[in-house]
Amino acid sequence: METPLHIAFDKGTLILQHVPKALQPHLAELRWDERTLTYRAPAYRYRQIVSHLLAHNIPYQDNARQFTIEPFVLQKTLPPYPYQTEAIDAWHANGKRGVMSLPTGAGKTFIAVMLIADMQRPTLVHVPTIALMHQWYTVLREYFGTEVGLYGGGYHELASLTVTTYQSAVMHAPYYGNRFGLAIFDECHHLPGQQYQYAAISSIAPFRLGLTATPERTDGGETRLYSLVGECCYEAKVQELSGKTLSPYRVVTIAIEMEDTERVRYEEARCTYLDFLKKAHINMGAGRGWQTFLWKSSQTAEGREAFKAYLTQKQLSFASTTKQEWVWKLIQRHRGDRILIFTQDNTTAYQLGGRFFLPVLTHQTKLKERNAFLENFRDGTYAILVTSKVLNEGVDVPEANVAIIVSGSGSVREHVQRLGRILRKREGKQAVLYELISKQTGEHFVNKRRRQHHAYESSDSVSH
Amino acid sequence: MLTKALIRYHIENGHIVPQFVEPTDAALLAIAEQLIAVFENSPGKPRTAVLEESKQIIDAASGIMVVKRGLEKLLLDRTEFDTAPNEELIAFREKLFTETSRLLAGEPFQDYAAYRRRVEEIARLESAPTGPEELSAKLYADLPSCQPVVAFKTLSPERLLHRYNCAQVQGLLLHCNTLTLRLADSMTAELRQLFKYLRFNQLLSTIQKEARLESTPTGALTENLYKITVDGPLNLFYKTKRYGMNLANFFVAVLHQQQWELTAELQLRNQPSYRLRLDDSCGIKPISQQFLAYIPEDIQLFQTMLHSKTDDWRITPGSHFFPLAGDFYCFPDYALVHKSGVEVAIELFHPWHQAHLIARLNTLAEQPSTKNLILGVSAELSKKPMIAEALEASAYFSALGFTFRSVPTMGALLPILESLIH
Numbered sequence: 001m002e003t004p005l006h007i008a009f010d011k012g013t014l015i016l017q018h019v020p021k022a023l024q025p026h027l028a029e030l031r032w033d034e035r036t037l038t039y040r041a042p043a044y045r046y047r048q049i050v051s052h053l054l055a056h057n058i059p060y061q062d063n064a065r066q067f068t069i070e071p072f073v074l075q076k077t078l079p080p081y082p083y084q085t086e087a088i089d090a091w092h093a094n095g096k097r098g099v100m101s102l103p104t105g106a107g108k109t110f111i112a113v114m115l116i117a118d119m120q121r122p123t124l125v126h127v128p129t130i131a132l133m134h135q136w137y138t139v140l141r142e143y144f145g146t147e148v149g150l151y152g153g154g155y156h157e158l159a160s161l162t163v164t165t166y167q168s169a170v171m172h173a174p175y176y177g178n179r180f181g182l183a184i185f186d187e188c189h190h191l192p193g194q195q196y197q198y199a200a201i202s203s204i205a206p207f208r209l210g211l212t213a214t215p216e217r218t219d220g221g222e223t224r225l226y227s228l229v230g231e232c233c234y235e236a237k238v239q240e241l242s243g244k245t246l247s248p249y250r251v252v253t254i255a256i257e258m259e260d261t262e263r264v265r266y267e268e269a270r271c272t273y274l275d276f277l278k279k280a281h282i283n284m285g286a287g288r289g290w291q292t293f294l295w296k297s298s299q300t301a302e303g304r305e306a307f308k309a310y311l312t313q314k315q316l317s318f319a320s321t322t323k324q325e326w327v328w329k330l331i332q333r334h335r336g337d338r339i340l341i342f343t344q345d346n347t348t349a350y351q352l353g354g355r356f357f358l359p360v361l362t363h364q365t366k367l368k369e370r371n372a373f374l375e376n377f378r379d380g381t382y383a384i385l386v387t388s389k390v391l392n393e394g395v396d397v398p399e400a401n402v403a404i405i406v407s408g409s410g411s412v413r414e415h416v417q418r419l420g421r422i423l424r425k426r427e428g429k430q431a432v433l434y435e436l437i438s439k440q441t442g443e444h445f446v447n448k449r450r451r452q453h454h455a456y457e458s459s460d461s462v463s464h
Numbered sequence: 465m466l467t468k469a470l471i472r473y474h475i476e477n478g479h480i481v482p483q484f485v486e487p488t489d490a491a492l493l494a495i496a497e498q499l500i501a502v503f504e505n506s507p508g509k510p511r512t513a514v515l516e517e518s519k520q521i522i523d524a525a526s527g528i529m530v531v532k533r534g535l536e537k538l539l540l541d542r543t544e545f546d547t548a549p550n551e552e553l554i555a556f557r558e559k560l561f562t563e564t565s566r567l568l569a570g571e572p573f574q575d576y577a578a579y580r581r582r583v584e585e586i587a588r589l590e591s592a593p594t595g596p597e598e599l600s601a602k603l604y605a606d607l608p609s610c611q612p613v614v615a616f617k618t619l620s621p622e623r624l625l626h627r628y629n630c631a632q633v634q635g636l637l638l639h640c641n642t643l644t645l646r647l648a649d650s651m652t653a654e655l656r657q658l659f660k661y662l663r664f665n666q667l668l669s670t671i672q673k674e675a676r677l678e679s680t681p682t683g684a685l686t687e688n689l690y691k692i693t694v695d696g697p698l699n700l701f702y703k704t705k706r707y708g709m710n711l712a713n714f715f716v717a718v719l720h721q722q723q724w725e726l727t728a729e730l731q732l733r734n735q736p737s738y739r740l741r742l743d744d745s746c747g748i749k750p751i752s753q754q755f756l757a758y759i760p761e762d763i764q765l766f767q768t769m770l771h772s773k774t775d776d777w778r779i780t781p782g783s784h785f786f787p788l789a790g791d792f793y794c795f796p797d798y799a800l801v802h803k804s805g806v807e808v809a810i811e812l813f814h815p816w817h818q819a820h821l822i823a824r825l826n827t828l829a830e831q832p833s834t835k836n837l838i839l840g841v842s843a844e845l846s847k848k849p850m851i852a853e854a855l856e857a858s859a860y861f862s863a864l865g866f867t868f869r870s871v872p873t874m875g876a877l878l879p880i881l882e883s884l885i886h
Contacts, residue, residue: 003857008850010819011666013697017822017850031700035668035693036823042701063850170706174666174697198706201698288734294469298529325576332572350607354600357564357583359557364607366549372558383565 007049009064009178012202014041014049026052043177044228046204064204066178067122070160074117075145081245084111087234091115091209097230099188099210103238104420105246105398108211109136112184113143119207121181122160126169126199128190129363131370131395136163136186153367166190169199177203185210185229187393189413192221192228200228213420214413238416238423246423247401249431253447255439258320266441269312276306317441318407319348324355326436330404331356331384334432338377338399341386342418344407349388352406361387392417398424403433410446465541465712466628470534471635480730480738482632484746485531487625495525496535496621503539506613511545514613531628538627542617550606556590557603626749630719633748634712636740639730641703642695643711645718646674646725649690649784654720659795661717662694663817665710669694671785671793690785690793697819705731719750765871766798773874776803777881786811789831794824796837802885808836812872815844818851828860838880839865840872 006017016030016039024030024039028048033040041049046064053060080088084107087100096119102108116123125140127133130153140148140161149159152168158176183203185191188210191200200208210229215222226232238246258266276282280296280303283289293310297303327341343349346362353360359373359382376382378399391397392414400422408414422431437447472483485492498521506514518539522532563586573579587599619627637643647655662669674689694714696707711728718724725743732738767779777800785793786809796809813821821841828834839861845851846867855861863883866876 006850006853008818008848011697011816013700015819015822017854029701033700033819035670035700036819037826038819038822040697040700042698061849061853063848195706198698198704291469298469298533304529328576331568335569335572350604354603356579357560357599357603359561360604366554368549369554369557376558376561381565382561383569 005053005058005060007046007060007062007064009043009066009204010040012043012174012177012198014043014046014064014204015039016041016049020058023058028052042201043173043204044201047206050206064178067181069120070122070181072117072120072144072146072161074113074143076143078110080110080114081107083236083241083245084114087111087236088114088118090234092118094230094233096206097208098233099212099215099225099229099231101212101215101232101235103213103236103241103246103423104417105424106236106241107245108186109139109396112186112209112211113139115209116140116144116161116182116184119182121207122179123162123182123184124169124176124180124203124205125161125163125184125186126166126188126191127163127186128166128393129390129395130165130367131390132186132393133163133165134367134371135395166193166196166199170195170202173199173202177205180205182207182209183229184208186212188212188225188229189215189217189222192217192219192224197224197228214416238419245425247425247429247431249419249423249433251419251433251435253435253437254326255437255444256320256322256326257439258316258441259322262316262320262322266313266316269309269316272309273306273313276303276309313441315347317438317443318344319351320438323406323436323438324352327352327404327406328356330402330434334402337383337402338380338397339384339402339404340391340397340400340418340421341384341404341406342391342408343386343388344409346388348407349386353386356384356386358384358386361385361390363390365390389414391421395421396424397421398426400424401426401429401431403431405433405435407436407443408446465638466534466537466631466635468635470530470537471632472528472530472534473632473636475738478736478738480636480740482629482636482740482742484629484632484748485625487622487629487747487749489625491525491527492531492625493621495521495527495532496624498525499532499535499539500618500621500624503543503613503616504618506543506616508612510610510612512609514543534628534631535624538624538631539616542619543613544615545608545611546614547608547611553602553606556592559590560586560592560603623749623751627751629746629748630715630751633740633742634715636730637712637715637728638708639705639732640708640711640728640740641705641731642693642699643714643726643728645692645694646689647692647721648723649688654717654722655784655795656797658717658721661714663820665707665714666816667694667696667707667710667714668699668819671795673785673787673793703731716750716752719748720752769871769874770800773878776885777801780807786837788827788834792827794837797840800881802881804885806836806885808838808881808884810838810840810872810877812840812842812868813845814842818845818848821845821851822854825854825858825861829858832860834860835864836884837864838877840877841865841867843867843869 003018005019008015019039028041028045030039030041088111091098100108100111125136127136133150133152137148137150144161146161147159149157149162151158151162151172152165180203183205189212190196208229210225215225215232277284282292282296284293297307331339341352343352346364349360349362352358361370361373373385374397377385377397403418403422405418419433422433435447437443473480474483499518502514502517502521518536522536525532564583567579567582584599593599593602670693672691674691676687676689694711696710698704698706718726723744728740730738730740770777770779780799780801784799786796788794794811796811798810800808824839841855846855864880866880868876
């Protein structure tokens with residue numbers, strides 16, 4: 001009798017033995033591996049390979065899959081919003097895979113919970129940050145009342161429900177990539193990154209869900225995302241849900257003059273920096289402009305001065321005295337509100353925290369204190385949190401209704417995410433997002449770029 | 465390891481050439497010595513103070529800035545900081561922020577100065593500093609920049625410069641898809657360690673023999689080399705840098721070989737691909753201690769067990785490449801010699817060697833004449849369904865194979881050895 005085809009999992013790939021010659025061209029990405037004298041395919045092709053074998057009644061022995069049905073029982077249920085039901089149906093109709101694009105606050109995590117309960121398969125949830133890892137852990141514990149594993153940030157515990165960081169998954173998927181039937185990729189716009197994509201490639205999970213507010217990437221990486229997770233199967237825009245499942249909101253842009261002395265320092269520093277760029281023939285708009293600047297500025301004393309000047313002008317536009325005065329005005333204007341203050345860098349965040357004696361949450365904040373800060377903010381003990389980037393993504397602070405963007409990048413995604421932090425619906429809540437822009441600086445152009453997003457279509461501008 | 469901005473190289477005809485430092489350069493040795501002294505005296509000092517001291521040396525000394533900063537980075541990598549949470553300060557912050565939140569939610573302040581005065585009054589009750597700058601400075605005095613040094617692993621200036629050169633290569637190998645090594649069959653323990661490193665780093669290899677003709681003053685000389693191509697499982701499908709870190713770590717083992725040549729394809733972001741070529745003449749000294757000539761623990765144990773059972777067999781000092789079908793070779797774990805002169809090799813397969821074992825069984829099935837390669841398979845691996853079936857079907861394994869739990873036992877091995885003599 002002919003030996004049946006064998007499939008096994010090996011370090012993020014599948015190895016196949018006894019593959020009939022006629023079948024070889026029909027199995028996705030199957031290649032002969034001279035190093036191990038076996039056929040091999042990337043692990044994520046598992047579903048296509050097995051589907052082909054089943055469809056053609058070809059006998060095979062599956063030693064790759066190390067998971068079975070897992071009887072997850074929801075400990076509590078909430079009625080989903082109609083669009084959440086639509087999203088769930090769309091994912092099932094798409095072959096139980098695909099990306100959902102929903103604004104922050106639309107209950108993506110809840111949709112994922114419903115799908116885990118539907119699918120009854122061991123599930124691995126991928127997240128970009130440790131903060132999100134802990135948040136998912138709490139949610140999954142609450143809904144399923146079962147042990148939840150953590151992988152990343154010093155944790156190495158696998159369970160049938162496990163939350164991992166993308167970074168950790170890249171390292172460890174070659175070992176456990178055959179133990180989960182459902183893979184969830186939260187903030188999945190990160191997945192097509194040069195390294196992160198291997199978290200999805202090295203997993204055999206046949207069922208896949210991607211969650212994001214903005215799947216589009218400037219590098220066009222969403223095509224890769226869709227090939228690894230499935231096509232975008234459901235999309236809802238922020239305006240469609242505003243006032244219904246999201247709070248109504250306003251965006252107010254405040255253009256601020258610098259103080260005279262700071263303006264002089266700014267101009268001098270900018271001049272030194274631009275002169276160096278010109279002399280050294282550096283085009284910052286070119287692909288490797290920034291790297292070239294870093295390299296050339298480190299080579300000479302003049303270059304080092306130019307680098308210092310670059311930092312000075314940047315720092316002045318990020319956190320000028322007048323901007324700090326505006327922060328004070330807004331804090332006073334919104335007494336009794338729950339305010340998030342966002343900065344581009346940690347230095348500015350700690351500068352504001354030190355000046356106004358406010359809690360600052362950055363990636364440098366230790367886990368215990370980070371949890372205490374968020375808890376105190378949620379229960380109202382703290383009315384204000386200052387943060388640089390850690391609250392950009394996913395972390396749930398539904399009580400926040402005012403955001404002050406002191407400084408930020410030109411990224412549209414970052415600003416949509418920051419806006420999303422204050423949109424979680426609460427009875428009678430009216431969200432306001434303030435952007436503080438230093439007039440006649442690079443920030444003006446940065447602001448112009450990010451306002452191209454549809455979420456900014458109805459915003460007010462104030463000049464001071 | 466060095467970050468990308470600290471790696472020095474130039475491009476020459478499609479080749480990437482690392483800019484090594486001269487380990488005997490007196491000026492550079494003097495800078496290295498000064499920087500090491502700063503770090504040796506660093507325990508107890510906060511990070512910013514240590515960096516300020518090293519910055520003074522870097523700024524004052526002549527020489528290439530990136531090199532000096534690279535040396536500083538390597539010293540920082542050997543420095544341990546106290547990262548434990550400062551519970552007292554955390555408790556102070558919690559009290560203060562609760563109060564400031566209460567203040568800011570209440571009646572508006574006339575101005576910022578009025579608010580600040582109120583905060584300073586609260587701080588005074590907590591015995592905290594209340595000067596205009598002191599309180600702000602104290603508030604986040606446990607940030608990484610303020611963390612004190614706990615320990616520093618010192619080294620000599622010369623060793624630091626060798627480590628710097630090694631880090632240059634490792635920094636480039638992070639951007640590598642595939643690496644090719646050419647080695648002489650040196651039969652040393654270091655070569656065995658190299659293959660252990662390779663497997664430990666989850667890498668795969670193919671070994672092929674190459675003959676190279678060299679002209680010498682006395683005529684032509686043929687030298688036998690082994691070409692080892694090293695990459696990871698997914699390299700079959702993608703030109704990926706997924707294994708760059710594994711290959712960079714593996715380079716440490718290459719430095720311990722007597723004669724070696726390395727070729728690697730590098731793909732730096734937004735640049736065309738370049739080739740890196742290096743050999744033992746680059747002069748980088750080995751940087752890790754565990755490769756120094758010694759008999760590894762597992763061999764010692766194996767030797768003791770063997771001697772307690774028989775005097776007929778002995779372990780040879782190192783293993784060597786073992787010919788397989790076609791042009792391919794493997795590198796076994798142990799080599800044994802019988803008193804009659806018969807030589808036998810043993811290759812061990814651990815739970816993570818599934819694909820290696822399948823490959824070996826496939827090769828040996830096509831090569832029935834092979835007699836003196838014994839296969840040891842871990843009991844855990846042998847229980848995997850695919851492996852169990854493959855072992856069951858392998859006539860070679862049933863004659864020349866055994867299973868083991870943690871280390872091979874003589875009870876399983878000796879009957880096979882004896883069968884080879886008789």
